[in-house]
Amino acid sequence: MWKVEGVVLRVRNLGEADRIVTLFSREKGKLNAVARGARRIRNRLLSPTQVFTHGQYLVFPGQGLHNLSQAEIVHSWQGLRDDLEKFAYASYITELLDALTVEEDPSEQVFSLLASTLALADQGRLKLAARAFEVRLVRELGYEPELYVCLSCREPLEDNLFFTEQGGMLCQKCAPQFPGSMPLSNGAWELLKKLLEWDFSKLTILHPAAKLEDELRKAMRKYLDFRLEYPLKSLDFLETLTAVPPGSD
Ligand SMILES: [Zn+2]
Structure with a gap:
């Protein structure tokens, strides 16, 4: 028992x-x-x-x-089930974890991350919860993106940065060797590092600009899709729900 x-x-x-x-x-x-x-x-x-x-x-x-x-x-x-948007995000978080883990491989860190993330989502900090969960989960599962030096030449990162789903940050010089790598602003790079490094309880003080959050969402989407064997069902629902209405900026 x-x-x-x-x-x-x-x-x-x-x-x-x-x-x-x-x-x-x-x-x-x-x-x-x-x-x-x-x-x-x-x-x-x-x-x-x-x-x-x-x-x-x-x-x-x-x-x-x-x-x-x-x-x-x-x-x-209950709040995560009663509110459609919260439900969509919580479904994404739980489906992502389900897709990336095997049975009976315990991790205290992953469990704590899940519990803290659902609490943050319950407070309505949905995007922040999803982005923090994504980057911290891949770290706990052993495929943290390289954020501190160029993945290819190992030089320190400064400006004109790129991100590849094959493993993290690239300098401008190395980016052409990684087809599909995308430019990432310094703001989005800084945000990604904070999401990974800060105490989880301190993340609520972050209020990233929508543009940075969106940049990070796209980068992490590519990074995760590269490792997932099948598309997540919850993503369609989430994307429909959060789609920008036509005509708005
Ligand atoms: Zn490089």
Whole structure:
């Protein structure tokens, strides 16, 4: 029997009344478990097995699928399910984590990052939460972008910078060797470093200009897509929702 603290990344229906729950837990990493009867009204597993819920779970390990037998909510994060934009961002964050991790490979740092990111998203700092999560997650998973010297010639970075999905920052001289590399402003570069280096709790004082945030979003999108085996479903929804209306700047 495992007693784990986890966040619900994904929920699928099983049979008449059951749910298959994908948790990211502090103790065991990602795991899939069946919550019997969890879709029945008044079932004690109904609320704690909703997507994004942070809770304590009792799991009985099995062959293949485990069984989730008891649960207690730590943070329901109801606000992330009630608001369409928050829901879209939280779906992206949890789907990205699901896509980049394998089962039962625990990481205390990844769990803490997930919990802190959902708290930031719940406060409505959605873009900041998504960008900080992306760059910190790839660091924890072992493929942090090179931000401090040119990826190719290893010279210090100064000005006229480029970014490649193949590994991070490039100087102007080396950029042509990396087809598809994109220019990145010094402002976006500085923002990226802050998102990675600062204490997570201090990130709320950052209020990046929309232009810098957008530049960073595009760079990280390329960086992540290069490593993902399949496109994320939540991205279509997020992009539709946040699309700039025609005619506006
Ligand atoms: Zn270079």
